[in-house]
Amino acid sequence: MxxxxxxxxxxxxxxxxxxxxxxxxxxxxxxxxxxxxxxxxxxxxxxxxxxxxxxxxxxxxxxxxxxxxxxxxxxxxxxxxxxxxxxxxxxxxxxxxxxxxxxxxxxxxFYPLRIVVRAENRARFEALGPLSLRNLLTEHRSLRTSVLRDRAIAPAADALFRQYPPSQTYSEFGEAFRMLLNGRLDYLVEFSSIATYHAQALGAPDAFVGLPFAEENQExxxxxxxxxxxxxxxxxxxxxxxxxxxxxxxxxxxxxxxxxxxxxxxxxxxxxxxxxxxxx
Missing domain, CATH: 3.40.190.10 (Periplasmic binding protein-like II)
Structure with missing residues (x-):
């Protein structure tokens, strides 16, 4: 138990x-x-x-x-x-x-790592060109994201979040995906299986899409x-x-x-x- x-x-x-x-x-x-x-x-x-x-x-x-x-x-x-x-x-x-x-x-x-966005915003993110987490964190600071406190995701992403920390953190995964669904966040950096599970748990299985990005883990x-x-x-x-x-x-x-x-x-x-x- x-x-x-x-x-x-x-x-x-x-x-x-x-x-x-x-x-x-x-x-x-x-x-x-x-x-x-x-x-x-x-x-x-x-x-x-x-x-x-x-x-x-x-x-x-x-x-x-x-x-x-x-x-x-x-x-x-x-x-x-x-x-x-x-x-x-x-x-x-x-x-x-x-x-x-x-x-x-x-x-x-944990594989693969993705930039997870609301499906309705897919074109908005794809219009930014080849996606790069570095660019999102430096050139598009108005796009809101969040990270789990004390989490290790993948080496390249971790290094970028240390260098350019988001303005907020979350304490549990469900909270982050509810914020993404409700428009209080614009994207998350997350593994595909975690995003898929939480979309289903929220009763919105098609709500999110995962987009490849330059710094994703190749292994x-x-x-x-x-x-x-x-x-x-x-x-x-x-x-x-x-x-x-x-x-x-x-x-x-x-x-x-x-x-x-x-x-x-x-x-x-x-x-x-x-x-x-x-x-x-």
Whole structure:
């Protein structure tokens, strides 16, 4: 069961975790709503890509007590920095994060990255010429965008957002797509599967289009399990890597990685699956 983490709930969960730690090994799986990777409500609850991977790992690590905690993403990072015995399925490895977390082999892929706009505005953006995020952030500042606080998307996009930060940030994906749908944002930089899922969740499956742009990732971005960078975390990640080595080539695991992908993206995902298997 996924528990929502108010302050009282957090203290209770940590107390329970402390009790479990006294009795044996434990993992607190932190969850942040990022459908279709982690789905925290609705009819597809707990059936996202990262959710299914988390259940697989939980089943394969029976000697650990497992707790699941729903928290904002900045709280995930703060807990890892403080050395809590927490793990998160779906973290992107960056040099900054490697200073406080340890990462498993890749568990899935984020691909392809797009400039997502309302369908009615497609011609407006295409008229700007070959799309460039740099140009949008420097020459078209009146076009409004937003980013998730503390998120790592892809190296080129991350560098541009650091250099030219948008004037606003958001705390959860549904909020951003509602703002885009309602005209309070003009575009988002987002992965195709995430945009497709949220359009359907908003009851407007044809509301958004994803446009290629110059700085998009030509290779997939690989999310991983990230755990606290402690001896405990390194031990857990070693166990996780052993499970992934056995599972990632199986048809069942492929079906997890491909779940929720747009039909048009499946050939691209399948074409790079071998590089996913070879990655570490």
């Amino acid at each position: 996924v528990k929502r983490c108010g302050l009282a709930g957090l203290f209770l969960a940590l107390a329970l975790a402390g009790s479990a730690r006294a009795e044996g090994k434990q993992i607190t799986w932190s969850v942040f709503g990022a459908a279709p990777y982690t789905i925290v409500d609705g009819e597809n609850r707990d059936n996202g890509i990262s959710d299914r991977i988390r259940r697989l790992l939980t089943a394969r690590l029976p000697d650990y007590s497992h707790f699941t905690m729903l928290v904002p993403f900045p709280r995930v990072l703060a807990s890892l920095k403080s050395g809590e015995e927490w793990c998160f399925v779906g973290g992107v490895k960056t040099p900054e994060r490697e200073s406080f977390a340890v990462f498993s082999r890749p568990v899935a892929m 997939p971005v690989f999310p991983r399990v990230m755990c606290a960078g402690t001896p405990w975390g390194r031990e857990v990640v070693a166990r996780i890597d052993a499970v992934l080595a056995e599972e990632r080539a199986s048809p069942a695991y492929r079906s997890i990685v491909e779940a929720w992908a747009a039909e048009a993206d499946l050939p691209r995902i399948r074409a790079v699956y071998d590089s996913f298997l070879a990655s570490d």
